[in-house]
Structures are given as C-alpha cells and as structure tokens.
Amino acid sequence: xxxxxxxxxxxxxxxxxxxxxLNGKSDVNAETRRRVLAAAEDLGYVPNQAGRSLRQxxxxxxxxxxxxxxxVGAGNENFFPLVIAGLQNVLSRxxxxxxxxLCPREENYxxxxxxxxxxxxxxxxxxxxxxVKDPRFAFLTTAGMPFxxxxxxxxxxxxxxxxxxxxxxxxxxxxxxxxxxxxxxIAIAAPASDVNLGKLFLEGYRAGLAKCGLQEEPDYIxxxxxxxxxxxxxxxxxxxxxxxxxxxxLNAELMSVGLYRRLGEAGLVPGRDLAVIAERESPVGxxxxxxxxxxxxxxxxxxxxxxxxxLSNLPAFAEGYxxxxxxxxxxxxxxxxxxxxxxxxxx
Amino acid sequence: xxxxxxxxxxxxxxxxxxxxxLNGKSDVNAETRRRVLAAAEDLGYVPNQAGRSLRQxxxxxxxxxxxxxxxVGAGNENFFPLVIAGLQNVLSRxxxxxxxxLCPREENYxxxxxxxxxxxxxxxxxxxxxxVKDPRFAFLTTAGMPFxxxxxxxxxxxxxxxxxxxxxxxxxxxxxxxxxxxxxxIAIAAPASDVNLGKLFLEGYRAGLAKCGLQEEPDYIxxxxxxxxxxxxxxxxxxxxxxxxxxxxLNAELMSVGLYRRLGEAGLVPGRDLAVIAERESPVGxxxxxxxxxxxxxxxxxxxxxxxxxLSNLPAFAEGYxxxxxxxxxxxxxxxxxxxxxxxxxx
DNA sequence: CTGAAAGCGCTTACAG
DNA sequence: CTGAAAGCGCTTACAG
Numbered sequence: 001x002x003x004x005x006x007x008x009x010x011x012x013x014x015x016x017x018x019x020x021x022l023n024g025k026s027d028v029n030a031e032t033r034r035r036v037l038a039a040a041e042d043l044g045y046v047p048n049q050a051g052r053s054l055r056q057x058x059x060x061x062x063x064x065x066x067x068x069x070x071x072v073g074a075g076n077e078n079f080f081p082l083v084i085a086g087l088q089n090v091l092s093r094x095x096x097x098x099x100x101x102l103c104p105r106e107e108n109y110x111x112x113x114x115x116x117x118x119x120x121x122x123x124x125x126x127x128x129x130x131x132v133k134d135p136r137f138a139f140l141t142t143a144g145m146p147f148x149x150x151x152x153x154x155x156x157x158x159x160x161x162x163x164x165x166x167x168x169x170x171x172x173x174x175x176x177x178x179x180x181x182x183x184x185x186i187a188i189a190a191p192a193s194d195v196n197l198g199k200l201f202l203e204g205y206r207a208g209l210a211k212c213g214l215q216e217e218p219d220y221i222x223x224x225x226x227x228x229x230x231x232x233x234x235x236x237x238x239x240x241x242x243x244x245x246x247x248x249x250l251n252a253e254l255m256s257v258g259l260y261r262r263l264g265e266a267g268l269v270p271g272r273d274l275a276v277i278a279e280r281e282s283p284v285g286x287x288x289x290x291x292x293x294x295x296x297x298x299x300x301x302x303x304x305x306x307x308x309x310x311l312s313n314l315p316a317f318a319e320g321y322x323x324x325x326x327x328x329x330x331x332x333x334x335x336x337x338x339x340x341x342x343x344x345x346x347x
Numbered sequence: 348x349x350x351x352x353x354x355x356x357x358x359x360x361x362x363x364x365x366x367x368x369l370n371g372k373s374d375v376n377a378e379t380r381r382r383v384l385a386a387a388e389d390l391g392y393v394p395n396q397a398g399r400s401l402r403q404x405x406x407x408x409x410x411x412x413x414x415x416x417x418x419v420g421a422g423n424e425n426f427f428p429l430v431i432a433g434l435q436n437v438l439s440r441x442x443x444x445x446x447x448x449l450c451p452r453e454e455n456y457x458x459x460x461x462x463x464x465x466x467x468x469x470x471x472x473x474x475x476x477x478x479v480k481d482p483r484f485a486f487l488t489t490a491g492m493p494f495x496x497x498x499x500x501x502x503x504x505x506x507x508x509x510x511x512x513x514x515x516x517x518x519x520x521x522x523x524x525x526x527x528x529x530x531x532x533i534a535i536a537a538p539a540s541d542v543n544l545g546k547l548f549l550e551g552y553r554a555g556l557a558k559c560g561l562q563e564e565p566d567y568i569x570x571x572x573x574x575x576x577x578x579x580x581x582x583x584x585x586x587x588x589x590x591x592x593x594x595x596x597l598n599a600e601l602m603s604v605g606l607y608r609r610l611g612e613a614g615l616v617p618g619r620d621l622a623v624i625a626e627r628e629s630p631v632g633x634x635x636x637x638x639x640x641x642x643x644x645x646x647x648x649x650x651x652x653x654x655x656x657x658l659s660n661l662p663a664f665a666e667g668y669x670x671x672x673x674x675x676x677x678x679x680x681x682x683x684x685x686x687x688x689x690x691x692x693x694x
Numbered sequence: 695c696t697g698a699a700a701g702c703g704c705t706t707a708c709a710g
Numbered sequence: 711c712t713g714a715a716a717g718c719g720c721t722t723a724c725a726g
Contacts, residue, residue, distance in 0.1 A: 028712085049400075049466040088452065102435070104436070106439060119393060120396055229634070352719075361697045394720070394721095395718090399719080
C-alpha cells in the first residue's frame with residue numbers, strides 16, 4: 001500500500017473522505033468509515049508522516065533531548081527509561097510519538113539544538129541536564145519551540161515550565177539525619193561541572209549545616225564527577241584528609257561503588273568507618289554491601305508530569321491540561337539502608 | 348525566517364536557485380551561492396524537514412530501535428551511549444540524523460514497529476536485543492525498510508546485515524581460563540529470556556567444558572535476569588548447591604554487584620571463595636572489590652561498523668561502502684581483574 | 695547558470 | 711455526507 005490515493009481508488013471514494021474517516025472526523029457516514037478503516041487495516045495503510053507534517057505544520061512527535069555522557073547511561077541507568085515510560089504513557093494518549101535526540105559528540109551543542117528546532121522534526125522538546133546558566137531557555141523561547149525542562153536554571157524565564165528534583169531538600173535532610181546519628185564532620189560530594197543540581201545540592205548541604213549549628217569546612221566539600229571513578233577519588237581525598245569526616249553525602253549513587261572500593265582497599269568498612277548517604281535509589285545501591293541509604297522518587301509520575309506540562313503548552317492539547325502547574329519541585333523520600341548507622345562514639 | 352520562499356524573495360532570486368545553492372549543486376554561480384549561504388546563515392534559515400522528506404521521499408533520519416527495559420539503562424549503562432557515538436560519527440558525515448525510538452510500554456512491540464515503518468519517520472533502522480526467533484527480520488525485509496541488526500537471530504535472512512558480539516567466544520575462553528587456573532566446577536549464568544545472546548553464551552560454555560573434558564552439570568547453569576538482582580539470586584542458589592562451584596561466568600557485569608553482596612552476607616569473599624568472570628567491562632566492574640575480570644570491546648568502532656553496514660544498504664550512500672562485510676562477529680579482549688585468581692587448592 | 699512549474703502525500707475549507 | 715481543489719515547503723527535471 002502506497003498512499004492515500006491508492007487506498008481511495010481501491011475504495012472508489014475520494015481521498016478527502018478517506019482522510020476524514022481515518023482521522024475520526026464526525027461528518028462521515030458510519031458505514032463509509034467502517035469500510036475505510038477495514039481497508040486501511042487490511043492493506044496496512046498508515047499515513048505518510050511527511051505529507052501530514054507538511055500539511056498540518058506539526059509532526060506529532062516530541063523530542064527528548066539528552067546530553068551525551070551526562071544523561072543516557074552515564075550514572076543514570078534506570079533513570080531515563082522510567083521517566084520515558086511515564087512520558088509515553090501520557091503522550092501516546094494523544095497520538096504523539098516520542099523520539100530521543102542526542103547531540104553527536106562532534107557537533108556543537110547549540111548548533112545541534114538550533115538545527116533540531118529548525119528542521120521541525122519535533123513539535124516540542126523536553127530538555128535535560130540544565131546548567132546554572134543555560135542559553136537553551138532563551139533560545140527555545142525565542143524560537144517559539146514549546147518545551148519543558150527537567151531541571152531548573154538561573155536562565156529559566158518566568159513563562160518556562162520545569163520540573164526538578166528537590167536536590168536542596170535531600171542534601172539538607174541527609175545532613176540533619178547524619179547529625180542526629182551523632183556525626184559532626186559531614187562531607188559532601190558535588191559535581192565538578194556547572195550543572196544546576198550541583199549548586200542546589202550544595203545549598204541544601206549548607207542549609208543543613210546551619211540548622212545543626214555546624215561550621216562549614218571547605219576541606220569537606222569534594223568536587224568530583226558523579227560516577228564510580230569520582231567516588232573513588234572522593235575516597236582518596238577522604239583518606240588523605242587531616243581530620244577525616246565521619247560521614248559523607250554523595251550526589252550520585254554510582255559514586256558509592258568507587259568510594260566503597262577505595263575504603264575497602266584501605267581496610268575500612270563503609271557504614272562502620274564512614275557513613276554514606278547517596279542521592280538516588282537504584283539497583284546498584286540496593287545490592288551494595290552495606291546497602292545504601294538513599295532517596296527514592298516516582299520516576300514514572302515524574303515523566304507523566306513532564307508530559308502534562310508540555311501538553312499544557314501546546315495549543316492543540318492545552319484544553320485538557322489547564323490546571324497543570326507551571327513549575328514543580330519533585331519530592332523524594334528517604335530509603336533507609338545499612339550505610340549510615342549511628343556513630344558509635346560521637347566526638 | 349519562515350521558508351525558502353521568504354529567503355528567495357529577500358535575495359530576489361527564485362526558490363529553485365536558492366535550493367540548488369543550499370544543497371551544493373554544481374550548477375550554481377559561485378557568487379550566487381555565497382550570497383545564498385550568507386543570507387541563510389544570517390536569517391537562520393534551515394529547510395523544513397517535512398517539505399524535504401515529502402519531495403525526496405526520504406527523511407535523512409535513521410532510527411535506533413531500543414527495547415524498553417532490555418536495552419536502555421537496564422544493564423547497559425555505558426553500552427549504548429558509546430555505540431551511538433560511533434554511529435553518529437559515521438552518519439553525520441552524510442547529513443543523516445539519528446533518533447532513538449522506544450516502544451511505549453503500553454503498545455504491542457510489533458504494532459509499534461509496523462507503525463514506525465509505515466510513518467516513514469526514518470529511512471532506515473537499527474534493531475537491537477534480538478531474540479532467537481525474531482519476526483522483525485522478515486517484517487522489515489518485506490516492508491522494504493533498510494536495516495541492520497545489533498545481534499544475531501535464527502530468523503535472520505541471508506541478505507540481512509548484522510553485527511554481534513562474540514558471546515560464544517567469550518564464554519568458551521572464560522571456561523578455559525578458569526580451567527587453567529585450577530577450577531573444575533565452573534558454573535554459568537545465562538538470561539532467563541529468549542534473547543539470542545543467551546543461547547550463544549551457553550553454546551560457548553558447553554564448547555569450553557568439552558575442550559576441558561569437563562562434564563556438563565545441569566545444576567551449574569543458572570537462568571537469571573542479567574541485572575544486580577539476578578546476580579543476587581545466583582548467589583542464593585550457589586550457596587544452596589550441594590557441591591558448590593568454585594567459579595562462575597556471568598553474562599552481565601551488573602550481576603556481580605548482587606552476587607558480591609550475597610557472598611558477603613554469607614561471609615564469603617568473591618575471588619577467594621568464588622572466582623568470577625563477567626561478560627563486559629564497565630565502570631561498575633572496574634571499581635568493585637575485587638575488580639572484575641571481564642571482556643572489553645571497542646564500542647565506538649562497533650557503532651561505526653553498524654552505520655557503515657547500514658549505509659551499504661542505502662542506495663544513496665552504498666557507493667562508498669562497497670566492501671563493508673554483510674555480517675560481523677565482534678571480538679572481545681580479556682581484561683584481567685582480581686576476581687578470578689588461581690584456585691588455591693584444586694580438587 | 696537561472697527561472698517557472700510540477701508534484702511529493704496529505705488535510706481541510708468550501709461547495710453542493 | 712461527499713468530492714474537487716488548494717496548498718503546506720521543498721527539490722528537480724526541463725527549458726532557455
């Protein structure tokens with residue numbers, strides 16, 4: 001089956017009627033619609049997307065823009081697949097397809113985004129891995145490309161939609177919890193890059209210290225990559241510190257793999273010799289020994305919220321999504337592990 | 348800037364000439380081309396994809412089809428991002444964009460694939476996570492959608508292109524290595540599902556046993572999910588076995604996280620009390636204690652090979668890719684770790 | 695070297 | 711309820 005014309009000829013009716021029948025327009029005879037649908041099913045007809053897109057000025061496709069390295073895979077296993085499931089759950093109700101867009105390593109990120117916008121391959125975008133200063137907010141706003149951001153940024157404009165995890169909240173709660181458990185020398189690992197969550201994580205950490213009446217100790221802040229290797233280096237630095245912290249808050253659970261190894265190499269036992277709380281629950285953390293204390297969130301619901309925010313921005317779908325909030329800070333719940341028992345002998 | 352017409356009007360020349368200039372056709376005056384290119388750059392003009400696709404019958408977009416759960420994230424962190432980098436490296440040379448397509452959880456996989464093919468959103472596809480019997484080979488072949496498969500299948504047709512890891516080879520070599528190191532009771536973990544690599548992995552295992560003159564012991568074959576939790580259950584079963592194996596070959600490195608934990612809970616030390624070799628090198632394995640002995644491959648090169656095979660199938664690009672092989676079994680190299688020292692006291 | 699024109703496959707006012 | 715026609719933005723024979 002080639003196109004709608006062939007289908008129409010086969011049915012001996014006009015392409016206009018076929019199109020209306022296929023698209024569920026109301027002004028079509030019931031029997032005609034039945035015949036059209038049956039024939040389309042039979043002959044395996046599906047509208048050519050290019051034709052539709054051109055005519056309608058919309059591709060019915062949403063793009064999820066992921067940063068190479070920072071987002072897919074690297075430290076985010078089990079994050080995006082679940083968010084995507086939530087996104088698709090909502091989008092598919094409206095016949096919208098989701099495609100993932102990755103900037104090729106060789107291409108400049110801004111050029112890539114500009115090209116993706118101009119090509120009009122997608123009607124709207126979801127951007128991720130926001131930075132403190134992030135030109136994408138202004139660019140997409142100006143370009144008229146509807147979008148929602150997974151992540152905050154100082155560059156977000158008043159009208160922009162975003163959802164972000166409560167990074168500051170979890171860092172603060174981690175500090176308070178460790179304090180209650182007797183810890184007074186509490187370190188933190190934060191990303192070395194300019195991703196916005198690093199800033200938030202540190203803010204929460206400082207807020208926590210302040211609430212506990214603890215002094216901030218610059219030596220206890222470790223800027224490292226949010227991966228296994230970064231965790232290993234955190235361990236290295238911890239072992240070298242003059243007055244070693246008794247607890248640490250990691251902004252990524254994968255770091256704990258490297259940290260555990262480094263501690264083990266030195267004959268130290270995670271949990272017993274160093275309390276650890278890591279940001280996000282994931283299978284790796286659950287099967288480490290000791291099991292990580294971490295924070296859990298409903299990723300599927302997060303994906304659905306992102307989709308709903310996006311739809312509230314698209315004129316064709318906004319009606320059903322009137323009362324979706326413009327912004328949302330997503331809560332996380334502490335999951336008790338084995339990695340942060342109370343300190344045996346508080347200083 | 349809206350369309351090519353506005354650009355042409357601005358330049359006071361015809362849209363045809365603008366199009367030819369933009370698309371690098373030879374029959375354009377050098378000065379005209381310069382002006383067109385400058386104006387396009389200036390005004391931020393990029394051709395509307397729908398118009399191009401419709402006219403050319405091609406979208407200049409390639410789809411990488413990933414299975415939810417089995418492929419992105421789950422157990423494959425650091426796998427696809429690197430393969431994708433290789434793919435894009437080759438595709439971008441030809442102005443081809445890559446998009447990732449994930450089947451929504453609610454949608455039937457076959458229906459999804461049929462829809463994606465019919466929509467003509469992409470000109471060609473890369474499929475992954477092949478099963479022993481896999482209807483996609485026949486479907487895509489019949490539908491005339493060019494494709495290449497990352498993974499073999501009994502359903503692959505003679506003309507189909509594929510690249511696959513040498514699963515049988517690594518399983519066999521793992522067994523031989525463990526045998527040389529004194530092990531006689533060598534277990535294996537293979538996927539519980541019908542993914543083709545599970546079959547290959549077992550074949551290699553059996554070939555290895557045969558070469559070593561070892562008897563196959565049904566109790567030493569553990570069918571488990573290739574994730575942390577599956578590894579934990581392998582540990583459970585190992586501890587329960589009458590005559591415990593002294594070594595195990597895992598088909599996924601993430602399993603070792605769960606296995607290490609289960610052994611640790613029982614007071615056993617991985618490496619010392621159980622030799623472990625896992626399939627693929629990854630950061631997690633490198634930072635486990637003991638570091639995993641595993642197999643390494645050049646994922647970027649694998650991605651490039653996939654792209655080249657695909658291009659050799661596309662009439663518009665085939666010329667430059669005449670001598671790309673039709674199929675390829677990709678070699679892996681053993682990376683020595685700390686998890687499989689020689690057995691202290693061979694039986 | 696350039697312009698005018700056709701047409702890719704579709705949807706949608708418009709007329710009846 | 712249906713058909714005929716226009717047109718979305720682009721590229722590409724074709725004529726000059």
